[in-house]
Amino acid sequence: MSKIAGTLACMAPDVVDQARRLVCDRFPDALGAVLAGSTAAGRATASSDLDIAVLIGDGGETCRETIRFEGRVAELFVHTRAGLVGLFAADVAARRAVLQNMYATGLVLVDTNGEASRARALAEADLREGPPPLEPETVETKRYGLTDALDDLADAGDHIERLSVAGFVLNAAADLLCDYQRAWIGGGKWLPRRLLEADAERGAALLEAHLHLCRSGEPGPMIDAASGILDLVGGPLREGYRRTWHGAIGSVAATTGR
Structure with a gap:
């Protein structure tokens, strides 16, 4: 057949x-x-x-x-x-x-x-x-945004705000992990599918941690999972980050997660 x-x-x-x-x-x-x-x-x-x-x-x-x-x-x-x-x-x-x-x-x-x-x-x-790799400057900006969001996730006292930040963390960490593995990304229902295709172990840990946070409000496992992905691409980035705009200026919010 x-x-x-x-x-x-x-x-x-x-x-x-x-x-x-x-x-x-x-x-x-x-x-x-x-x-x-x-x-x-x-x-x-x-x-x-x-x-x-x-x-x-x-x-x-x-x-x-x-x-x-x-x-x-x-x-x-x-x-x-x-x-x-x-x-x-x-x-x-x-x-x-x-x-x-x-x-x-x-x-x-x-x-x-x-x-x-x-x-x-x-x-x-x-x-x-496979997809083209992100430019180093783009990876740096995404590292900065995810680092900032993880700080917010650790500090968030409001449950609704914590869930919102967790959604950003999930997407940002998935994006960086897929780029690290030179794998295709996806949105919506395709985000977990592409994430697991890219890295079954780290992808599952991130998804399970996000589910745990949504159910319990506990951010610890998600912070750990996303931090592990950050370490793959250079680690957290706070002080020392600097971006110079040329031509069209993008939204500051797109780089900070605030």
């Missing part, structure tokens, strides 16, 4: 058929189309979205659109060949590789003249290469 056939066998056929009908209805001349997300992974529920990447001809428009098709919400990632190259480059620069993962792991619905297969090969090449 082929890989695609095996994937189809473990999925609800109506979901796949629905995705194909959508592509045929909205993009009859599509060069390629890929169904990704929970539906492609065989975890679709009645409320799951259809996440579909659609490759169209060069005269079309690259866009993202959310629609409802036959009662189900669908997220459409539509792009020309040139648009796909640009989106791949943007995803690499952002260290997220969202579209690359869609093409690399999704179920091919349309593959005119091998167009979707070529897009998948490009996606897989990006994923093998």
